[in-house]
Amino acid sequence: MPVQIQCNSVVIRNDALDRVLDGGSENFGEIAPNAMSYSDDRLSQASFMSPVDAEEFAKSLELRGLQRDDDSPDFVVVRTHDRTVEPPCDWLVLFEYEQRLIATIRGFDSQTVIAAATDADYDPGTIENYSEEEIAEKFEFVERDGNVDTYREKATGRLVYHARQTESPDEIFKRAFGIVWKLRRQPGMEPRQGKRAAEIQSAIESLQSLAAKHPDMANVALALGMAWFAIGEDDKAQRQVTRAVDLEPDNTIMLKELGGICLTRSDFPTALRAATKAVEIEPDDIELLGNLAVIQLLNGEVTQAKATIQHAIRLKPNEPINGNIQAIIEAVASGKRDRPQSLQEMMRPPKRKSWLSKLFGR
Numbered sequence: 001m002p003v004q005i006q007c008n009s010v011v012i013r014n015d016a017l018d019r020v021l022d023g024g025s026e027n028f029g030e031i032a033p034n035a036m037s038y039s040d041d042r043l044s045q046a047s048f049m050s051p052v053d054a055e056e057f058a059k060s061l062e063l064r065g066l067q068r069d070d071d072s073p074d075f076v077v078v079r080t081h082d083r084t085v086e087p088p089c090d091w092l093v094l095f096e097y098e099q100r101l102i103a104t105i106r107g108f109d110s111q112t113v114i115a116a117a118t119d120a121d122y123d124p125g126t127i128e129n130y131s132e133e134e135i136a137e138k139f140e141f142v143e144r145d146g147n148v149d150t151y152r153e154k155a156t157g158r159l160v161y162h163a164r165q166t167e168s169p170d171e172i173f174k175r176a177f178g179i180v181w182k183l184r185r186q187p188g189m190e191p192r193q194g195k196r197a198a199e200i201q202s203a204i205e206s207l208q209s210l211a212a213k214h215p216d217m218a219n220v221a222l223a224l225g226m227a228w229f230a231i232g233e234d235d236k237a238q239r240q241v242t243r244a245v246d247l248e249p250d251n252t253i254m255l256k257e258l259g260g261i262c263l264t265r266s267d268f269p270t271a272l273r274a275a276t277k278a279v280e281i282e283p284d285d286i287e288l289l290g291n292l293a294v295i296q297l298l299n300g301e302v303t304q305a306k307a308t309i310q311h312a313i314r315l316k317p318n319e320p321i322n323g324n325i326q327a328i329i330e331a332v333a334s335g336k337r338d339r340p341q342s343l344q345e346m347m348r349p350p351k352r353k354s355w356l357s358k359l360f361g362r
Contacts, residue, residue: 002103
């Protein structure tokens with residue numbers, strides 16, 4: 001029997017479910033995600049308000065062994081507002097009956113339609129469909145309450161509502177990165193502990209899930225590196241940020257983060273390579289110049305550090321952080337201070353020499 005589909009529907013061949021699901025298609029209810037999921041003797045379907053939810057369910061079917069990229073896919077995603085079928089297939093037939101969109105397998109002529117029990121008052125006129133481009137153009141986001149997003153139509157001020165069950169990858173990233181950024185650890189700081197570390201660990205779990213699905217997203221690798229660094233897993237942090245730099249080698253933000261992590265670990269050669277490349281890309285960035293000068297100093301290149309920080313000071317004479325760096329470098333260059341061997345030592349005030357040490361030149 002044909003099945004009614006609404007909004008964004010995942011439509012699956014029952015013979016494919018019989019192949020991969022314990023108990024076959026009769027047990028579709030065990031994996032069905034919502035009340036708008038049902039089957040006939042040939043097809044099973046699940047309908048969603050949000051295309052994001054439909055895509056997440058589609059991915060779960062792929063993990064069970066179903067295919068959607070073949071010439072004859074096991075399942076497809078149907079968007080009712082424009083009747084698109086992805087991927088295209090030759091076994092699905094769509095037709096309209098009493099203002100409702102119906103799906104069936106080609107060559108199957110039953111006139112009985114299966115629909116959701118909750119659909120008795122369904123009014124197709126109450127559902128509006130917009131592409132992402134139309135939403136960005138015509139609406140502004142107001143708020144999220146639970147799993148319902150509220151938008152305001154710019155032209156009329158009318159509020160519209162969009163229900164969904166899952167977050168998009170961009171939303172997952174923004175939420176996780178927001179935590180990481182709020183609790184970020186600066187080079188030389190102690191790692192986060194306790195409740196803050198637990199918050200970051202939760203963000204790491206979300207980011208790891210994203211990284212598994214989107215291994216080529218440099219921002220995810222960067223965020224993971226920053227998160228590991230924040231809780232003191234410096235080795236994992238360096239590996240992740242190195243991966244981010246490999247994906248976007250001219251991104252100075254990533255090079256700066258890599259330099260900071262390596263600086264904290266006293267891996268000065270790697271830090272120096274990252275900082276030098278960042279300055280080559282943006283030679284007049286005073287923050288990058290200050291970072292490079294610090295790394296040059298710790299790496300024993302005092303003359304180079306002095307020249308670098310002088311260039312930064314010429315670009316912005318009254319910048320206080322670079323002013324402090326210059327003072328330290330000048331003190332080392334003149335012999336008034338021993339060259340620090342680590343970032344932590346550099347950040348500590350120098351020990352005052354006793355009158356006896358001064359007397360004997362020590």
